[in-house]
Amino acid sequence: MSSAKPKVVHSWLAKAPTGIQGLDEVTGGGLPKGRVTLVCGSAGCGKSLFAMEFLVHGAMRYGEPGVCMDFEETEAKLRANVASLGFDLRELTKRKKLLVDFVSVERNQIAETGEYNLDGLFIRLAYAVKAIKAKRVVLDSIEALFSGLVDSTILRAELRRLFHWLEEHKLTAVVTGEAGEQTLTRHGLEEYVADCVIALDHRVTEQISTRRLRIVKYRGTSHGTDEYPFLIDHEGISVVPITSLELAHKASSDRVSTGIPSLDEMMEGKGFFRGSSVLVSGSSGTGKSSLAASFTRAACARGEVCLYFAFEESPSQILRNMRSVSINLEPWVKKGLLHFHAMRPTSIGLEAHLAVVHKLIEKFRPNVVVIDPITNLVSATGTHSVKSMLMRLVDFLKVEQITSMFTNLTFSGDPQERTAAAVSSLMDTWIVLRDSKPNGRPRRELYVLKSRGMAHSREPRELIVSERGMELGKVLTDHTLGTPVAGPSGAKVSG
Amino acid sequence: MLRLYIAGHTPNSIAAIANLKKICEDKLHGKYRIEVVDLLKKPQLAKGDQIIAIPTLVRRLPPPVKKIIGNLSKTDSVIVGLDLQPAR
Numbered sequence: 267m268s269s270a271k272p273k274v275v276h277s278w279l280a281k282a283p284t285g286i287q288g289l290d291e292v293t294g295g296g297l298p299k300g301r302v303t304l305v306c307g308s309a310g311c312g313k314s315l316f317a318m319e320f321l322v323h324g325a326m327r328y329g330e331p332g333v334c335m336d337f338e339e340t341e342a343k344l345r346a347n348v349a350s351l352g353f354d355l356r357e358l359t360k361r362k363k364l365l366v367d368f369v370s371v372e373r374n375q376i377a378e379t380g381e382y383n384l385d386g387l388f389i390r391l392a393y394a395v396k397a398i399k400a401k402r403v404v405l406d407s408i409e410a411l412f413s414g415l416v417d418s419t420i421l422r423a424e425l426r427r428l429f430h431w432l433e434e435h436k437l438t439a440v441v442t443g444e445a446g447e448q449t450l451t452r453h454g455l456e457e458y459v460a461d462c463v464i465a466l467d468h469r470v471t472e473q474i475s476t477r478r479l480r481i482v483k484y485r486g487t488s489h490g491t492d493e494y495p496f497l498i499d500h501e502g503i504s505v506v507p508i509t510s511l512e513l514a515h516k517a518s519s520d521r522v523s524t525g526i527p528s529l530d531e532m533m534e535g536k537g538f539f540r541g542s543s544v545l546v547s548g549s550s551g552t553g554k555s556s557l558a559a560s561f562t563r564a565a566c567a568r569g570e571v572c573l574y575f576a577f578e579e580s581p582s583q584i585l586r587n588m589r590s591v592s593i594n595l596e597p598w599v600k601k602g603l604l605h606f607h608a609m610r611p612t613s614i615g616l617e618a619h620l621a622v623v624h625k626l627i628e629k630f631r632p633n634v635v636v637i638d639p640i641t642n643l644v645s646a647t648g649t650h651s652v653k654s655m656l657m658r659l660v661d662f663l664k665v666e667q668i669t670s671m672f673t674n675l676t677f678s679g680d681p682q683e684r685t686a687a688a689v690s691s692l693m694d695t696w697i698v699l700r701d702s703k704p705n706g707r708p709r710r711e712l713y714v715l716k717s718r719g720m721a722h723s724r725e726p727r728e729l730i731v732s733e734r735g736m737e738l739g740k741v742l743t744d745h746t747l748g749t750p751v752a753g754p755s756g757a758k759v760s761g
Numbered sequence: 762m763l764r765l766y767i768a769g770h771t772p773n774s775i776a777a778i779a780n781l782k783k784i785c786e787d788k789l790h791g792k793y794r795i796e797v798v799d800l801l802k803k804p805q806l807a808k809g810d811q812i813i814a815i816p817t818l819v820r821r822l823p824p825p826v827k828k829i830i831g832n833l834s835k836t837d838s839v840i841v842g843l844d845l846q847p848a849r
Binding site: 371385393 | 766768773776777780800801804805807808811812813814815816817828829830831832833834835838839841842
C-alpha cells in the first residue's frame with residue numbers, strides 16, 4: 267500500500283526512524299539522525315510516551331540502544347509507559363537495550379556558592395551511553411533543571427554545551443519540554459534546538475478530548491501549521507499521516523458490483539468504479555444500511571476484504587437487521603473477510619475516531635470500506651478540522667484504490683441541501699433514498715443523483731426490500747423528486 | 762564527613778578544594794574529614810549522591826543530607842549551606 271506523500275522530502279539527510287506509527291511517514295523517515303529533537307507540550311500531552319517509544323523501538327527494531335535521563339523522578343510512570351508498549355523495563359535494562367538514570371534535582375538541597383558547571387550530568391550521561399553503547403538519548407524533562415538550579419545563565423550555557431555534546435557524539439536525542447504561555451516552551455528551549463521541534467497538543471472541550479501533533483520545525487524548514495491528529499492507545503502513539511489533499515490519484519477503470527443487480531444495470535450494467543467514493547443519503551429507515559450491506563456482501567463474495575465502521579448501531583444489531591432482509595453477513599465475518607468496528611460515542615473526539623479508522627485501514631488493508639453513517643462527521647456542529655479530516659480520509663481511500671461507501675442520514679426535504687456541499691463534491695457517486703406515499707401507499711425510492719465517469723441512469727426507481735433481499739422495481743413516473751436534469755439517455759456525465 | 766565531587770583538576774575544582782580546606786581549618790578546626798571524589802576517574806559514583814553540578818560538596822552525616830554546588834568561594838553561603846556549628 268503506498269503511503270501518503272510527506273510534505274517535504276529530505277532524502278539527503280539521514281533519519282532515525284521512531285517506530286511511531288504514522289510519524290515516520292510524515293517526516294520522510296523519522297527524526298534527524300545524530301541531532302536533537304525537541305518535543306514540547308503541556309502535562310499529559312504524551313511527550314514522555316513519545317520519547318520512550320522512540321527509545322524502545324530504537325533498541326528493539328532498529329538495533330540502537332538508548333539512554334534515558336529522567337529528571338522528573340517518575341520511575342513508576344516510566345515503567346508504565348514502557349509496559350504500555352509491550353515491554354518490561356527491567357528486561358530491557360538487563361539486556362542492555364535501555365538504560366535509565368533517574369536524575370534528582372531538588373532545589374532545597376542545593377545552595378549555590380560560586381562558579382560551577384554541569385559536568386556531573388555530562389559524566390553520568392557519557393557513562394550511561396558507554397555502558398550500553400547507546401545511539402539514542404532521551405532527556406525527560408530537561409526543564410526540571412530550571413526549577414532546581416537558580417543560575418539560569420550557567421544553565422543555558424550548559425544546555426547549549428550539552429546539545430552540542432550530543433551531536434558531537436552522533437547521538438540522536440529527544441528532549442522534552444513543558445509548553446509555555448507565550449513561548450513554545452516555558453524556558454525557551456526551542457532557541458537551542460535548530461533541527462527539529464515537534465509540538466504535542468491535548469485539548470479537552472466539553473469532555474471531548476482531541477490530540478494533535480504539529481511539526482513546528484524540521485531541519486530549519488518551517489512546516490507552518492501542519493497538524494496531524496494522533497491517538498494514544500494500548501499500542502502507543504498513532505499519528506494519522508494524512509495531510510494536504512493530493513488530487514493526483516490514478517483512476518481505475520475496473521468496476522465493482524453494487525451488490526444489487528438491478529442497481530448495477532443503472533450504472534452501465536457494471537456498478538461502481540473501483541476506488542471510487544459512494545455516498546448514500548436518505549432519511550431514517552430508507553434502506554441505506556441495507557444497501558451498504560449488499561455492497562459489502564458482494565465484495566466479500568469476490569474474496570475482497572471489507573472494513574465496516576458502524577457509528578450508530580452495534581455490529582450484532584446490523585447483522586441481525588440484515589439477516590431479516592436476507593443479507594447474511596455472518597459467514598464473511600467468520601471467514602475473516604469482513605471486519606466490523608463499532609465506533610461508540612465516547613469521550614474521544616471525532617478526529618480520534620477518524621484516526622482509528624485510518625489505523626485499522628493500515629492494519630487490515632481492505633479493498634472496501636463502509637462508514638455507516640458519517641452524519642455526525644458532516645453535521646453543522648462538526649468542527650472545521652473534523653470536516654477537513656474526513657475529506658482527507660476520502661482522498662486517502664482513493665489514493666489507495668479502496669472503494670468506499672458512506673451513508674448519511676438526512677431529514678425529509680431536499681437531500682441535496684442537507685448534505686454538506688464540501689463532502690458531496692468528494693463523492694464520485696451519490697445515491698439518494700427516499701420514502702414517499704403517493705396515493706397513500708408507502709414506497710421507497712432510489713435514484714442516482716450523480717456518478718462520475720459513467721452513463722448512469724437518472725430515472726428514479728422503486729426500491730423493494732423484502733425477505734428476498736433488495737432489488738429495484740420499475741422506473742417511477744409519478745415521483746416527487748423534482749425534475750431530473752434532462753439529457754439524452756446514454757450521455758456521459760462528468761463532474 | 763564531607764565529600765567533594767570534582768571532575769578532573771579544573772581551575773574551579775582546584776579552587777573548591779583549596780576553599781574547602783581553608784573553611785575546614787578556619788571554621789571547623791579539623792572537626793570534619795574531607796574526601797575528594799574525582800568523577801572522571803570514577804563516573805559510577807555520580808549516581809549515588811545524585812551529582813549533576815561540579816563541584817558539589819555533600820555532607821551526609823548527620824542527616825539531613827546537605828548539598829552545596831559551586832567552587833565554595835562564597836564562604837558564608839557554604840557555612841549556612843552546611844548548617845555548621847562554629848567550633849568553640
